[in-house]
Amino acid sequence: MRGLKNWLAVGLLATTAFTVPASAADKFFVYVSPDQIGVNAFLKLGQAGIEQAGEKYGADVETYESRTAADRLENVNAAVNEGADIVVLLGFEFNDIVKQVAPTAPDTQFLIVDQCIDDRPDNVHCAVFREYEASYLVGVAAGMLTESNKVGVVGALDIPFLHRYTDAYADGVKSVNADASVDIRWVGGENPFADPVRAKEQAVAMQAAGADQIFTATSGGDFGVFEAAKEKDFQVYSVDVNQCPNAPGHVVDVTLKRVDNAMVQAIGAILEGEKKLTMALGLKEGGVSTIALEEDELADSGCLIADHPEVVAKMREVAGQIEDGSLKLEDPMFAK
Numbered sequence: 001m002r003g004l005k006n007w008l009a010v011g012l013l014a015t016t017a018f019t020v021p022a023s024a025a026d027k028f029f030v031y032v033s034p035d036q037i038g039v040n041a042f043l044k045l046g047q048a049g050i051e052q053a054g055e056k057y058g059a060d061v062e063t064y065e066s067r068t069a070a071d072r073l074e075n076v077n078a079a080v081n082e083g084a085d086i087v088v089l090l091g092f093e094f095n096d097i098v099k100q101v102a103p104t105a106p107d108t109q110f111l112i113v114d115q116c117i118d119d120r121p122d123n124v125h126c127a128v129f130r131e132y133e134a135s136y137l138v139g140v141a142a143g144m145l146t147e148s149n150k151v152g153v154v155g156a157l158d159i160p161f162l163h164r165y166t167d168a169y170a171d172g173v174k175s176v177n178a179d180a181s182v183d184i185r186w187v188g189g190e191n192p193f194a195d196p197v198r199a200k201e202q203a204v205a206m207q208a209a210g211a212d213q214i215f216t217a218t219s220g221g222d223f224g225v226f227e228a229a230k231e232k233d234f235q236v237y238s239v240d241v242n243q244c245p246n247a248p249g250h251v252v253d254v255t256l257k258r259v260d261n262a263m264v265q266a267i268g269a270i271l272e273g274e275k276k277l278t279m280a281l282g283l284k285e286g287g288v289s290t291i292a293l294e295e296d297e298l299a300d301s302g303c304l305i306a307d308h309p310e311v312v313a314k315m316r317e318v319a320g321q322i323e324d325g326s327l328k329l330e331d332p333m334f335a336k
Contacts, residue, residue, distance in 0.1 A: 027059035029086045029267065030079035034072060034093040036065050041241040042259065046090045046113070049263030056264060057271060059085070073097050080105045086267055090114060090259065098124055109270050111277075113262055122275045127266040130282030131239075132168035132332055133322050134255035135215075137290050137315045138237045139172020141253055142213035143180055144311050145235065146173075152183040152206035153215040154199055154225060157192040160333045165217035165239065165255075167332035176314070183211055187218050196224025203228040203236075213237070213252070226250065235304065242291060244302035253305040256289040284323040293319055 031050035037043040047063050054061035062082075064075040076097050079087045087108060089098060092115045099117060102110050102124045109123050116126035142151045153169050155162045170182040185202040187195055199221030203214050207228065215237040216225040222238050226247035229236045235252050244251040258281070266279050281287020291303045292315045298306050305312060321327035 025054075025058055025060045027057060027085050027271075028083055029054055029057075029059045029061045029088065030082070030084040031061070031063045031088045031090070031263075032072065032075045032079060032094070033063065033065050034089075034091040036067055037063070042257070043090065045241065045257075045259040046088070046263065049260035050088060052260055053264045053267045057267065069093070073100075076101050080108050084108060086111060086270060088113060088263055088267070111263070111266050111270065113259055113266070114257070116278060120276055125266060125270055125274070125277035125279075127262040127277075127279045127281065129257055129262070129287045130164075130280055130331070131255065131257065131288060132164040132329060133282045133319075134257075134288040134290050135165045135168035135217075136172035136175075136322070136329055137292070137319060138215060138253050138255055139169040139174075140176050140315055140318055141172075141292070141305060141308075141311050142169070142215065142237065143173035143175065143177035144314060145252065145308065146177065146180055146213045148210045148212045149177065149180045150183065150210040151180055151213040151215075152185065152203070152209075152211035154185055154187065154202045154206070154218055154221070156187050156199075156218045156221060158186045158188070162217060163332040163335070165215070167335070168329065169215045169237075171329070171332075172318075175318075183209060187221050192221070193218065194220035196221050196227070198224070200224030200228045203234075204232060207232045207234050242297070242301055242303070244291070244304075248302060249304070251303055253291050253303055256291070256294070258287055258289065261286045282322070283319050290315065290319075292316065 031046055033043050050061045066072045066075055088111045090113045095117050098110050102121050111125045113127045153166045155166045166184045173180050173182050183206050187198045189198050199218040203225040212234050216222045217239050229247055229250040237252055238254045240257045243254050262281050269277050291301045292305045292312045
């Protein structure tokens with residue numbers, strides 16, 4: 001393992017999760033997670049991505065897990081000190097850190113996934129997603145499946161970025177069901193991205209007002225919405241990874257964010273010499289998707305969408321229109 005003695009000597013709390021191959025390669029990639037990976041499927045995608053990149057580009061790879069905010073900075077510095085050619089950082093938690101570290105390490109390339117920063121030096125790159133394309137598609141599903149003509153969406157916080165979920169979903173609903181009303185509510189509070197209690201309250205209120213299809217984009221709050229769906233018997237949609245097994249019989253579909261694909265594609269571009277790369281991945285590039293679009297995963301996904309072939313067909317038709325440009329979607333983030 002590359003630099004093991006030095007790694008232990010600095011006394012960091014983070015752990016090295018994966019190394020391949022055993023012998024040193026010409027290139028060395030490090031993935032730094034914002035939190036412990038554990039059972040977090042989204043962070044696991046980051047680990048899968050760095051492993052795929054290492055295999056594709058012939059590099060040693062390591063994953064440094066962070067447990068605290070201090071760990072994140074220490075891990076990024078450790079990756080630089082270990083001689084990483086590319087350091088991959090997942091999430092907004094690293095925005096300030098990369099601004100601090102990157103100018104001091106001009107020979108190291110930094111890739112931020114799922115975020116970007118302004119005034120970047122040449123060695124900082126970004127891979128972001130067009131989340132609104134997938135959100136639009138689950139809106140199509142909700143608009144077709146609603147029996148009450150009332151649907152809802154719970155967002156974590158009323159910020160421009162999250163309108164990529166709420167507004168795009170509403171637009172998708174209206175595209176197939178002009179008579180449907182869309183109730184948009186926000187978790188808010190002191191911890192909007194990790195408050196299942198408040199998220200559940202919003203979903204219950206929507207259901208009481210008649211919504212029978214509810215999309216949840218609340219991060220850790222999604223599990224509160226799943227609880228509400230099981231208790232009140234309505235159908236839900238979620239984000240990032242397949243959440244259908246977490247509420248069997250209630251989750252229709254999920255917008256998928258393919259962090260692994262983004263890492264592999266962006267690292268390839270960096271190795272080709274791109275400066276200040278900004279890569280935006282949507283349906284066409286395989287950066288976002290839904291379970292309905294994944295032919296190999298649909299049948300065994302546990303998602304209710306598998307029981308509605310006519311809705312799947314419509315979603316795939318619309319996805320094709322988005323990919324070929326015949327249907328142009330505006331980015332709700334910038335509309336706000």
